[in-house]
Amino acid sequence: MLELLTNGAGFGFTAGTTIGPLHTLLMNVTLAKGWRQGVWIALSPLMTDIPIVILMLVILGQLPPVGIEIIRIIGGLVVLLLAWRGWQAYRRGVSLPTSQESPAQGETRQTILKGMVVNLTNPGPYIFWGTIMGPTMIRALETSALHAAAFVAGFYVTFIGIMLIFLVVFDRARTLPPHAVRLLSLLSVIVLVILG
Secondary structure (H helix, E strand, C coil): CHHHHHHHHHHHHHHHHCCCHHHHHHHHHHHHHCHHHHHHHHHHHHHHHHHHHHHHHHHCCCCCHHHHHHHHHHHHHHHHHHHHHHHHHHHHCCCCCCCCCCCCHHHHHHHHHHHHHHHHHCHHHHHHHHHHHHHHHHHHHHHCHHHHHHHHHHHHHHHHHHHHHHHHHHHHHCCCCHHHHHHHHHHHHHHHHHHC
8 A cells, every 4th residue: 555655646746837728827826816716726626527437437448549549639729718818917917915815706717717728638647547547447356446545645635736836836936026927927928839
């Protein structure tokens, strides 16, 4: 069981430190709206990965290459849309709320949806669960549900932990001079375009 926990943590570290659309969205949202909105992006995989994991475990090895390409195209379009919105925010100037401000409920819902859409349309989780995590999870389930739970716990505790570290770094970056924050926002837009 310790081996599966360690394997899960290793995979979580890899996923957490591989910069992708979710990381870039986390940076963009945290710089623009603060940590209270960014935390929803960091936690969004917990809300979206269950259907992804189930889907990948069910159809593991049966997804044709064209299916992966379609997911990749949709994910790219979503990322480009986010880049466009980030560019518009950059042109308007990033307005930095104080840490005491609480986001409106509608704004929080929008942020949660953004994180979920990016994660659901990003081919990374599908490929990761379909090729690496899925087979290990099946092996763990063959041993016991407790072994599978240890593997998943190792993965998500490490992955979400790393995302929260990024969140703190991005939130601290908001204390930089406004022109530096705007430059970081522009950088996140450029990265989103490249990823898209």
